[in-house]
Amino acid sequence: MNANAIEAAGLRKTFGSARFLMRSGSATRALDGLDLTVRTGEVHAFLGPNGAGKTTAIRILLGLLRQDPGGGTVTLLGGDPWRDATRLHGQLAYVPGDVTLWPGLTGGEIIDLLSRLRGDGKDGKRRAQLIERFQLDPSKKARAYSKGNRQKVALIAALASDAELLLLDEPTSGLDPLMEEAFREAIAAERSSGRTVLLSSHILSEAEALADRVTIIRKGRTVETGTLDQLRHLTRTSVDAETEHPVSVARRAGIHDASVVAATAAGCTRLRCEVDNTVLPALLRDLTDAGLRSLSCRPPTLEELFLRHYADQARTESAS
Amino acid sequence: MITLAGRTRPGHGRRSGGDRAGGAHGAATWSLTGTRTLALFALRRDRIMLPAWAYVIVIGVCANAYTFARLYKTAASRASLAATSSSNPALVFLYGRLNGDSDGALTAWRYGVWAALFAALMTIFLVIRHTRADEESGRLELIGSARVGRHAQLASALAVAVVANVVVAILLSVALPFFGMPPAGSIAFALAVATCGLAFAGISAVAAQLTASARAARGIAIVVLGAAFLLRAVGDAAGPSGPSWLTWLLPLGWTELLRPFAGERWWVLLLPVASFAAGIVLAFALTARRDLDAGLLPDRPGRPAAPAALRGPLSLGWRLQWPSLAAWAAGYVILFAVCGAAGKGIGQLVGTSGALRAEFTRLGGQPEIVNAYLAGLMLLAGLLAAGYGVATVLRLRAEELGNLADPVLAGATGRVRWGLSHVLVAVIGMASLLATGGLATGLGYGLRAGAAGHWVATMLGSGLAELPATLVVAGIAAAAFGLAARASAAVGWAALGLATALSLFGTVLQLPRWMLDASPFSHVPHLPGGAVSAVPLGWLSAIGLALIGLGLAGLRRRDIG
Numbered sequence: 001m002n003a004n005a006i007e008a009a010g011l012r013k014t015f016g017s018a019r020f021l022m023r024s025g026s027a028t029r030a031l032d033g034l035d036l037t038v039r040t041g042e043v044h045a046f047l048g049p050n051g052a053g054k055t056t057a058i059r060i061l062l063g064l065l066r067q068d069p070g071g072g073t074v075t076l077l078g079g080d081p082w083r084d085a086t087r088l089h090g091q092l093a094y095v096p097g098d099v100t101l102w103p104g105l106t107g108g109e110i111i112d113l114l115s116r117l118r119g120d121g122k123d124g125k126r127r128a129q130l131i132e133r134f135q136l137d138p139s140k141k142a143r144a145y146s147k148g149n150r151q152k153v154a155l156i157a158a159l160a161s162d163a164e165l166l167l168l169d170e171p172t173s174g175l176d177p178l179m180e181e182a183f184r185e186a187i188a189a190e191r192s193s194g195r196t197v198l199l200s201s202h203i204l205s206e207a208e209a210l211a212d213r214v215t216i217i218r219k220g221r222t223v224e225t226g227t228l229d230q231l232r233h234l235t236r237t238s239v240d241a242e243t244e245h246p247v248s249v250a251r252r253a254g255i256h257d258a259s260v261v262a263a264t265a266a267g268c269t270r271l272r273c274e275v276d277n278t279v280l281p282a283l284l285r286d287l288t289d290a291g292l293r294s295l296s297c298r299p300p301t302l303e304e305l306f307l308r309h310y311a312d313q314a315r316t317e318s319a320s
Numbered sequence: 321m322i323t324l325a326g327r328t329r330p331g332h333g334r335r336s337g338g339d340r341a342g343g344a345h346g347a348a349t350w351s352l353t354g355t356r357t358l359a360l361f362a363l364r365r366d367r368i369m370l371p372a373w374a375y376v377i378v379i380g381v382c383a384n385a386y387t388f389a390r391l392y393k394t395a396a397s398r399a400s401l402a403a404t405s406s407s408n409p410a411l412v413f414l415y416g417r418l419n420g421d422s423d424g425a426l427t428a429w430r431y432g433v434w435a436a437l438f439a440a441l442m443t444i445f446l447v448i449r450h451t452r453a454d455e456e457s458g459r460l461e462l463i464g465s466a467r468v469g470r471h472a473q474l475a476s477a478l479a480v481a482v483v484a485n486v487v488v489a490i491l492l493s494v495a496l497p498f499f500g501m502p503p504a505g506s507i508a509f510a511l512a513v514a515t516c517g518l519a520f521a522g523i524s525a526v527a528a529q530l531t532a533s534a535r536a537a538r539g540i541a542i543v544v545l546g547a548a549f550l551l552r553a554v555g556d557a558a559g560p561s562g563p564s565w566l567t568w569l570l571p572l573g574w575t576e577l578l579r580p581f582a583g584e585r586w587w588v589l590l591l592p593v594a595s596f597a598a599g600i601v602l603a604f605a606l607t608a609r610r611d612l613d614a615g616l617l618p619d620r621p622g623r624p625a626a627p628a629a630l631r632g633p634l635s636l637g638w639r640l641q642w643p644s645l646a647a648w649a650a651g652y653v654i655l656f657a658v659c660g661a662a663g664k665g666i667g668q669l670v671g672t673s674g675a676l677r678a679e680f681t682r683l684g685g686q687p688e689i690v691n692a693y694l695a696g697l698m699l700l701a702g703l704l705a706a707g708y709g710v711a712t713v714l715r716l717r718a719e720e721l722g723n724l725a726d727p728v729l730a731g732a733t734g735r736v737r738w739g740l741s742h743v744l745v746a747v748i749g750m751a752s753l754l755a756t757g758g759l760a761t762g763l764g765y766g767l768r769a770g771a772a773g774h775w776v777a778t779m780l781g782s783g784l785a786e787l788p789a790t791l792v793v794a795g796i797a798a799a800a801f802g803l804a805a806r807a808s809a810a811v812g813w814a815a816l817g818l819a820t821a822l823s824l825f826g827t828v829l830q831l832p833r834w835m836l837d838a839s840p841f842s843h844v845p846h847l848p849g850g851a852v853s854a855v856p857l858g859w860l861s862a863i864g865l866a867l868i869g870l871g872l873a874g875l876r877r878r879d880i881g
Contacts, residue, residue: 062730064880090732100723112626117731139621143533
């Protein structure tokens with residue numbers, strides 16, 4: 001078994017014009033040097049805003065698109081996703097981001113069809129459990145399903161398979177919170193049974209709750225990759241504190257986005273800020289000296305991390 | 321006036337005494353806000369489609385008027401044509417009853433019912449496109465959330481239908497006098513066609529309320545149209561002694577009962593206008609009784625699990641495409657059985673006009689008139705089957721664009737297998753349509769002319785002889801799909817259009833031989849009656865298969881989506 005289920009390096013993909021006309025300006029670069037490594041057996045989150053190239057990357061992994069000539073290398077389950085597509089597809093299951101189904105077929109028929117197309121054996125018990133868990137009515141025609149229900153059909157077909165790799169493109173974008181919870185439980189179960197999952201998303205709490213490692217992409221390029229802890233190591237802590245006396249934070253380096261409310265209802269001063277982790281001990285001393293009443297510290301959510309990441313990038317780009 | 325709230329139900333929201341007017345009876349408050357904007361927008365969306373329909377209807381009528389004036393110059397030849405056609409039940413079935421023997425009456429006979437049929441089809445597609453199809457796709461939800469009245473969508477669709485049919489009526493009543501036809505008859509004819517369209521506007525508006533799917537709504541309206549054609553045809557063919565009252569039942573019969581060019585019965589126009597009005601009232605009453613996106617007919621639940629047969633791309637392709645093939649086959653049975661039966665009297669009919677005889681022998685490619693007629697029918701069967709083949713192959717492109725190729729290709733299904741699945745359905749479908757057309761023609765002709773067994777076998781062979789040529793046309797569509805997917809629809813339909821034009825008009829225009837040879841149908845032996853040669857059939861098949869192979873090879877190499 002390979003140590004890495006997916007290895008992609010320097011992927012480039014251009015749309016919109018013949019390649020020899022690429023400099024004509026009408027072409028769009030969907031991927032521009034994407035690196036992605038997914039280890040066997042992990043849940044890997046693939047994060048990026050809309051239009052970052054997540055879906056294009058997944059379609060290359062599926063062999064539906066081919067990277068530009070000389071545009072990087074990609075290996076999936078030890079094979080070439082373009083050349084060995086049919087063989088590899090027997091070992092993976094895919095849930096597209098925008099699930100469209102044949103309107104005249106029922107959900108149950110489509111679940112069966114998809115698993116037969118993959119070449120799976122019939123596992124009726126697992127299928128029934130998943131239909132129960134996701135509360136899907138399999139006898140309805142696909143045209144009558146809402147977006148969330150169409151997504152459930154694709155998810156059930158993927159989860160019911162015995163594929164070793166699951167490629168999920170924004171799988172929860174149409175699900176309600178209850179179903180999202182059911183989805184998380186299902187993914188946790190997959191991880192413990194040793195399946196590899198690549199989960200693209202722009203919903204960061206999902207990655208936080210599920211993923212072992214994260215790759216963040218923007219404009220078709222990988223900007224960050226690692227475990228969540230590794231990413232947070234580079235980051236700041238959010239501090240929310242109430243003190244009896246005002247604390248002066250303006251002169252201290254490493255404290256960002258500070259807001260100070262002079263007199264709260266309790267007659268205290270309230271400070272909110274983002275702190276570089278190296279400065280945290282010094283700030284805590286200052287707060288104690290100022291008569292600390294209450295304090296909450298928490299690691300930043302991926303949202304904050306994400307927002308700052310892009311804000312920083314945009315700033316450096318506009319500066320250059 | 322805009323109504324923000326839904327309809328008020330009795331027992332709800334009843335305020336202080338006597339407030340039971342309007343909404344309290346359960347009817348939605350009438351609101352047409354935005355109808356004008358929506359209608360203009362619909363006209364803009366249809367700016368290509370509607371002129372094309374109007375062009376086909378008007379040009380069809382004018383071409384017939386011109387042909388009759390050219391082929392039957394004398395009153396005697398017209399009288400003789402009228403006598404033979406009125407005594408041929410199959411022709412009466414197909415075209416209707418002939419009222420009189422003037423140029424106008426002949427045109428109204430030969431194309432009146434069919435022009436009305438096209439106007440009805442135009443209107444059905446138009447009304448469903450702007451009502452149920454928009455609702456099903458979710459566009460209506462977006463529109464309905466704007467400052468748009470509850471009834472505006474249906475009202476705007478009906479307004480556009482009225483505009484389209486009025487335009488057709490004006491064009492026809494202006495054009496026909498140019499062919500020497502009396503103005504009163506021309507206006508009557510134009511109104512007969514347009515009011516038939518309007519009657520079907522009402523029927524489609526009702527159908528759009530009944531089902532949740534646009535396809536099913538269109539199906540209901542087209543079934544009514546088919547029934548209208550059959551009732552009229554049976555009523556006409558039965559003659560005065562039979563159940564001729566059937567012709568009075570549905571709109572298509574009214575076009576001939578109006579008797580354009582033969583002592584117009586203007587009051588008959590009240591029938592389609594009244595049924596249009598009734599359709600409108602019923603449709604609006606039904607909208608008030610249903611929710612957005614819901615139909616009145618329940619969407620039946622289907623199987624909770626797939627049957628064992630649904631297991632690969634081929635069975636999926638078949639499952640998706642068989643309803644359309646069944647509809648085509650039913651159409652083939654009716655059309656070719658009737659046309660075959662009409663062949664019995666063809667010698668007599670043609671005897672009255674040398675020009676018509678020349679026309680038939682040219683199309684059929686041989687001097688013996690019955691064989692020429694039947695061979696011409698098989699050419700028609702071939703061209704139609706090629707059209708079916710192109711549409712079926714292009715379903716691949718529709719599936720690809722609708723993101724429905726991805727789930728199949730993400731399974732352990734090779735691209736060639738997926739592509740081949742729909743191509744195979746196309747080939748099997750074309751073969752069965754041609755066999756159906758041949759059998760139906762043979763049966764229709766044989767039952768009237770005798771020796772049915774012989775004719776069924778002969779015509780089956782003649783029909784299937786067209787298969788290699790249809791294979792080439794479908795192959796071009798398949799090659800375009802693999803090699804130049806974006807252009808595939810244009811290339812496929814252009815190939816069919818070119819083959820049709822060359823086969824039908826090539827010799828009339830006296831085009832050079834090499835140009836005529838560009839149509840695969842030029843190489844098919846003229847059957848029955850012509851010399852059978854396997855060689856051209858062999859290499860046509862080889863070209864068709866090679867084109868399919870080329871397309872599948874291209875499909876393996878290109879990006880999907």
